[in-house]
Amino acid sequence: MFNRFARHYDLINQIFSLGSGEWYRRTCLRQAGVGPGAVVVDVAVGTGLLARQAQRLMQGRGTLIGVDLSESMLARAQKTLSIPLVQATAEALPLADGIVDFVTMGYALRHLSNIGEALAEASRVLRPAGKLVLLEISAPSHPVIKLAAGTIVGGVLPAVSAVAARSRQAKSLMDYHWRTIATYAPPEAVLDAMCRAGFQNASCASELDFFRFYSGQKPTPGQEETDRAI
Numbered sequence: 257m258f259n260r261f262a263r264h265y266d267l268i269n270q271i272f273s274l275g276s277g278e279w280y281r282r283t284c285l286r287q288a289g290v291g292p293g294a295v296v297v298d299v300a301v302g303t304g305l306l307a308r309q310a311q312r313l314m315q316g317r318g319t320l321i322g323v324d325l326s327e328s329m330l331a332r333a334q335k336t337l338s339i340p341l342v343q344a345t346a347e348a349l350p351l352a353d354g355i356v357d358f359v360t361m362g363y364a365l366r367h368l369s370n371i372g373e374a375l376a377e378a379s380r381v382l383r384p385a386g387k388l389v390l391l392e393i394s395a396p397s398h399p400v401i402k403l404a405a406g407t408i409v410g411g412v413l414p415a416v417s418a419v420a421a422r423s424r425q426a427k428s429l430m431d432y433h434w435r436t437i438a439t440y441a442p443p444e445a446v447l448d449a450m451c452r453a454g455f456q457n458a459s460c461a462s463e464l465d466f467f468r469f470y471s472g473q474k475p476t477p478g479q480e481e482t483d484r485a486i
């Protein structure tokens with residue numbers, strides 16, 4: 257599906273985030289500690305929207321690698337990012353154990369068939385005390401706000417996208433987005449999955465009860481305690 261929609265992705269993203277997408281992605285990465293000298297793997301790099309913000313924070317120092325399943329999304333990323341881009345899945349990262357400071361993943365949890373496998377892979381490639389950073393959207397918990405979000409994100413924005421992109425495919429992509437958002441697991445379930453994968457200090461910060469920024473840390477040898485905060 258992402259192969260078919262790659263050419264519309266950046267425009268749809270602009271519409272969907274009302275232009276705040278770059279700022280939000282960069283703010284979350286900065287809060288997680290991404291900066292110069294880090295080794296970062298951006299899983300599900302897509303067209304590179306999150307990786308570009310990581311690159312900006314790293315100021316030319318460190319290592320940034322992008323991984324994605326879709327060759328068309330990777331081809332788009334290649335146009336604006338001069339970093340290694342690898343076609344692979346989140347569930348089988350072609351990287352050695354314990355070499356990465358940050359595993360980041362923007363808006364891809366909803367598309368994974370097995371979140372447990374992907375989190376286990378992230379943990380495997382992270383060094384002890386390395387961080388997992390996940391951005392995702394999930395439906396607001398309040399039923400009235402969820403209904404309002406469904407009207408805007410599931411109704412108005414797909415129509416706007418179709419006009420802006422002059423393509424019915426763009427509408428299909430937005431329709432798909434809302435379906436996956438509306439049915440995706442709540443933050444508590446994602447935090448549970450992070451804890452089950454062994455991450456410590458698993459936390460979720462929400463904006464508008466809609467945009468979620470999850471982070472967790474791989475324990476250092478000997479550390480077993482798991483804190484959880486939401």
Ligand SMILES: C[S@@+](CC[C@H](N)C(=O)[O-])C[C@H]1O[C@@H](n2cnc3c(N)ncnc32)[C@H](O)[C@@H]1O
Pocket residue numbers: 258269299300301302303304305306323324325326329344345346347361362363364367368369
């Ligand atoms: C919504 S896009 C997110 C792109 C980017 N991270 C961002 O912040 O805009 C989701 C991406 O996840 C990729 N993807 C879906 N399932 C995947 C998997 N199992 N392994 C790796 N990438 C996957 C898709 O190809 C797509 O590029």
